[in-house]
Amino acid sequence: MDGLTAGALSLFPDGATVEDGELALGGIRTSELAQAHGTPLVVYCQQTLLSAVRAYRTAAPGSLCLYSVKAFPSLALLRLFAGEGLGADVSTLGELAYALRAGVPGERIVVHGNNKSDEELAAAAEAGARFVVLDAPDEVDRAAAAGIERVLVRVTPGIEADTHPAIRTAHHGSKFGLTPEQALVAIADAREAGLDVAGLHLHIGSQLLDSEAARTGIEWLGAFAADCRAELGWEPRVIDLGGGLGIRYVEDERPPAIGDFVRTLLERLEHAWSLHELEHPETILEPGRSLAGHAAFTLYRVGVVKAAGTTTYVAIDGGMSDNPRPQLYGARYSALLANRAGEEAAGAYTVCGKHCESGDVLIDAVALPEPRRGDLLAVPGTGAYTLAMGSNYNAVPRPAAVLVAGGDARVIRRRETVDDLLAPEIT
Numbered sequence: 001m002d003g004l005t006a007g008a009l010s011l012f013p014d015g016a017t018v019e020d021g022e023l024a025l026g027g028i029r030t031s032e033l034a035q036a037h038g039t040p041l042v043v044y045c046q047q048t049l050l051s052a053v054r055a056y057r058t059a060a061p062g063s064l065c066l067y068s069v070k071a072f073p074s075l076a077l078l079r080l081f082a083g084e085g086l087g088a089d090v091s092t093l094g095e096l097a098y099a100l101r102a103g104v105p106g107e108r109i110v111v112h113g114n115n116k117s118d119e120e121l122a123a124a125a126e127a128g129a130r131f132v133v134l135d136a137p138d139e140v141d142r143a144a145a146a147g148i149e150r151v152l153v154r155v156t157p158g159i160e161a162d163t164h165p166a167i168r169t170a171h172h173g174s175k176f177g178l179t180p181e182q183a184l185v186a187i188a189d190a191r192e193a194g195l196d197v198a199g200l201h202l203h204i205g206s207q208l209l210d211s212e213a214a215r216t217g218i219e220w221l222g223a224f225a226a227d228c229r230a231e232l233g234w235e236p237r238v239i240d241l242g243g244g245l246g247i248r249y250v251e252d253e254r255p256p257a258i259g260d261f262v263r264t265l266l267e268r269l270e271h272a273w274s275l276h277e278l279e280h281p282e283t284i285l286e287p288g289r290s291l292a293g294h295a296a297f298t299l300y301r302v303g304v305v306k307a308a309g310t311t312t313y314v315a316i317d318g319g320m321s322d323n324p325r326p327q328l329y330g331a332r333y334s335a336l337l338a339n340r341a342g343e344e345a346a347g348a349y350t351v352c353g354k355h356c357e358s359g360d361v362l363i364d365a366v367a368l369p370e371p372r373r374g375d376l377l378a379v380p381g382t383g384a385y386t387l388a389m390g391s392n393y394n395a396v397p398r399p400a401a402v403l404v405a406g407g408d409a410r411v412i413r414r415r416e417t418v419d420d421l422l423a424p425e426i427t
């Protein structure tokens with residue numbers, strides 16, 4: 001294996017190896033996976049999922065840890081995580097249905113949403129959700145009317161996380177949460193309405209590559225909790241810190257390890273709370289990407305390889321319908337030529353999809369051996385926000401997903417068919 005492959009391999013799940021020049025996961029060769037399940041195929045590694053969960057549980061043994069279902073709504077992942085004691089953070093009726101179907105108990109479900117429908121509030125009440133997170137002034141009365149008992153209040157302190165603007169959530173002008181002034185009113189109103197206002201929620205943003213904004217957010221929360229005590233005679237007994245920890249998509253990104261990130265946040269909380277002489281709160285964490293993202297790669301089949309001016313395009317059998325993150329966030333990815341993973345790079349190639357627009361480029365430039373039709377291209381870091389945000393653009397069915405464990409690859413989501421696409425049509 002050359003240095004290039006070793007570096008790229010570190011972006012793949014823990015069980016990934018190169019055997020006889022071919023990428024394998026948990027001892028299963030990628031060519032076997034492609035042959036058995038077709039491509040594109042999202043390949044999850046159970047060992048990597050479990051080690052991420054355990055890193056959270058070890059660093060925060062006293063916190064309630066919730067998988068943020070939006071990262072990849074999957075019964076298999078939810079069941080695996082629930083077996084490790086995790087709950088679920090849901091933000092729609094559909095995500096709630098996934099959590100309930102997977103057997104996650106209501107007391108381990110927190111319900112979010114910046115525009116919850118009456119149906120969603122009623123379903124949260126019926127599920128006995130641990131908390132509904134109030135996100136707008138009019139949700140106080142609507143939650144009470146829906147029979148919700150326990151709530152958190154989501155606050156927006158005006159902190160700009162260092163991440164793509166589309167996935168910042170705590171800045172001034174955000175569509176999420178309540179300003180500090182609105183939050184004070186909502187807390188008072190909710191208590192007046194008979195709701196148990198258990199605490200506060202703050203989600204700074206996503207794909208954070210350091211803990212700075214989160215630390216600032218926690219300091220702010222401590223001061224705000226003290227304001228709540230001074231103004232309302234109420235202080236939070238629960239603090240939900242949301243999710244946000246990023247993963248490494250390309251070699252030059254260096255996010256903190258889960259354990260370091262979580263410990264830093266909890267220490268900061270401890271410090272802020274003792275500074276303001278507040279009662280130590282229960283804590284909730286809501287990771288999504290850092291649980292599922294690094295645990296999967298997507299396997300594509302190479303089709304057309306062609307030069308256009310100074311660019312050589314390598315076209316794969318998927319694209320923006322199975323991963324729209326490059327188009328939405330300018331996200332960068334890396335790749336390995338899975339069936340020739342031991343070969344020297346021959347140049348930098350542009351990986352494009354099969355969709356009918358020029359913007360359907362998955363990777364601008366990646367060093368690969370000269371790709372040929374029929375090769376397999378593996379793109380790491382696709383376990384979160386890829387299948388979850390996929391579409392059927394160009395009437396392309398979405399890929400299957402498999403979970404590799406114990407030398408076996410189990411289908412956890414079947415490949416869509418053209419009949420699936422045609423099913424809702426009415427003629």
Ligand code: LLP
Nearest residue numbers: 068203206207242243244286287288289385
């Ligand atoms: N809790 C709340 C209230 C959230 O809004 C989110 C993510 C999370 C937890 C989980 O955050 P994570 O640990 O995954 O960063 N589609 C985007 C990411 C959107 C994240 C939205 N909220 C992407 O592909 O980068």
